[in-house]
Amino acid sequence: MEEKYLPQDIESKWQTFWQEGKTFETTVNRKLPEYYVLEMFPYPSGNLHMGHVRNYSIGDVLARFKTMQGFNVLHPMGWDAFGMPAENAAIKNAIHPAAWTAENISNMRRQLKELGFSYDWDREVATCLPDYYRWTQWLFLLFFKKGLAYKKKATVNWCNECNTVLANEQVIDGCCWRCESMVIKKELEQWFLKITDYADRLLADLKELPGWPERVKTMQENWIGRSEGAEFSFSVPELDEKIPVYTTRHDTAFGVSYVVLAPEHPLVERIIAGREEEEAVRAFVDRMRNLSEISRTATDVEKEGLFTGAYAVNPFNNERVPIWVANYVLADYGTGAVMGVPAHDERDWQFADKYHLPKRLVIQQPEGGLSIETMTGAYHDPGTIVNSGEFTGLDNETGKVAMAKWLEERGIGKRRINYRLRDWLISRQRYWGAPIPIIYCPKCGVVPVSEQELPVKLPENVRFDSGSVSPLANVADFVNCQCPVCGEQARRETDTMDTFICSSWYYMRYTDPKNTTLPFDADKANYWMPVDQYIGGIEHAILHLLYSRFFTKVLQDAGLVNVNEPFKNLLTQGMVIKDGAKMSKSKGNVVSPEEIVGKYGADTARLFILFAAPPERDLEWSDQGVEGAYRFLGRLWRIIAHYESVLSDPKAREQYDPETLTQEEKDLRRILHITIKKVTDDVGGRFNFNTAISAVMELVNALYAFRDHVTAPKPGLIYELVSSLLRLLAPFVPHVTEELWGAVIGDGSVHKQPWPVYNSEATKVSEVEVVVQVNGKVREKLVVAVDIDANELENKAMKMERIAQLIEGKKVVKVICVPGKLVNIVVK
């Protein structure tokens, strides 16, 4: 073998070897346990960044490790290939999005291959190709037929920069998730998916996901936002109208001193019509409507409102209370109207203070003594109901049940479970997405494209001007069509689907990527699904992960797959940081993976990234750390080169009796087996690749020390050690281990070898070092037989010179003996 480690020479050689030998091809094999490891597929922006390298290195270690452990591993890769940047490039550089995307994919595919990831490339998918989006459209039709896709006019989030609408999940702090510009409200007719129908299951089934990080589940829980309460109506006798309100505190209904409508509430116009307040209220409503999302919803915005001039009647006590309009009531939560109970709601308290509205105490704290006059804020804790007619005297939780029952018996209200989650707005006024397969016929109305007509292909000759309608609307050939029902001239939907739809089912397509009759075959999907380990960034905690869970449930209900949840275990990897900030072009702290691979090779890049921090934490980039990883591989190479001749000795491959080893050899073998155990536990159990690698480094250090002391080692031991060492490292640094395996061990690819098994006999020791403490402080160390009994250990410790000195003249209160660990002598 070469004397020096030269990654450039060996990496491309093995990449070609793996590709040509289809080393990582996978098929259904029911004789083996299956394992599906998946990393979030990338958007083909053109180049891999370090975050990708980290994400995919983590997945690759797992895939290779599980394969060596005897699992049938599915480890695919593909492209989340529809999306805005392609279209922006088209506007800017006059290149077609399809061509731009294809170029980027081929560049990034090359970069992935140069990193040596073990993907089954035969399963590659790209969501922008007709043979993929055909099935995205097919799934849309499935949703449509099940009543889960519908069109409605609604106030929606609009991004002026991206010229399109956005789903609620895609608005972050009032700004567009992609371009960070301010989101405004628009009234538009759009397509929605009825994710709210699944709100309860999406919430409840989080309990079926013990393998997900707690914080991701909490974020989804918050997002779904379930609350239990009641809905009932206040009547407006003079208009013969009703104002339904939703509340979780119907136990405080006798404390209502006003009713508030959201500015956008549909009844506002009727209520103010013809009153002297009309003009002022309308001006207020208009002002609120034109405010951005942030300035409307920030908590520090002062509550503001106006009296409408009208009154409503509280069904509980028949009291007349004023109807107000205020900025703090949200139009699209609950009923868009709330009852104001200043004494027991902090917001109502503030509002009542500002506008001098009355307050009435209806819940008394358990110890009594509360009164409006002495209160400085609302009381929202449990207590006893007061001033509430027949309900007075009940504790408030009992009161809630009784009052809900009261409403239900009279048919004027009911218990209600409410969610914060809204339906998923999926229309996008953009070209580069999957067309929504719908036709509008003047006679038949909204008509789905028939399945046989799919895919509805994107036309190629399109002008990309930035504007507020989809470029598809200007393509006459695309828009004009015939109604599939009556054959009349009809018009095609010109919006495309949110790209999050494409990524909501790709993990199932991987199980059967070339199917031309269905999105995927149920047998194949059921064999592989769910994904055993999913790996990606925390930024998708809600977006992609919630949508995918929703899709999986709908597909399960449709009988297409028999899993309830798509991702059994989820690992959210941390960011790659440099100089304390996330790598980004604007900060100028980007390190290009291609450069690192070019200089040190893929193995070094992977090793550094896996060693520098555990996967979940942020990783601080360090050029010197990369040097260190490279140095280690050189060190590995040299020590194996040192033993090349020993390994070529035919005796090296013969079985040997461990009893014939010298003490130094036994010690080395013990370190080997401890390392095998540690690496196996760290990689397979808790994904602490950093500590697994450090254990292997210690083994290599031990081997260097051994080399300096033992000139004629037993060849069988060296063989056992090197062959195990290479297999332990193979998932992390696949090229150099493949090369060394071929050079000194032989027999096929290291990646087809079984994972080393640790031998507990080999890890046993006859003597251990025990710590001797006096009053909990380490004062001495003692080497004793492992199986020494406690009394003898205690005696030995007490007799040690230093210990005897330290305890002389003092009273021994207690002696604690932990066999194999320590002796603690407590003295006074």
Added chain:
RNA sequence: GCCGAAGUGGCGGAAUUGGCAGACGCAGCAGACUCAAAAUCUGCCGUCAGCGAUGGCGUGCCGGUUCGAGUCCGGCCUUCGGCACCA
């Protein structure tokens, strides 16, 4: 405001079940090799006091439990992330 995570040497991090704090790596210092340098191999490397043996202090802060606490309990502080007028 609510929920969650984290806080350990000069730095990244380790300590998995309450039992030697700082594994492994980086940086630094020294030695060997060399005409020399690089590379490599070896050793040292929390902090204060001491020539040294050794001792004191030390895991964000204050307290507690325990023979023994980075780890458990109570109360804070700081940083980061999520949600945030959701009735």
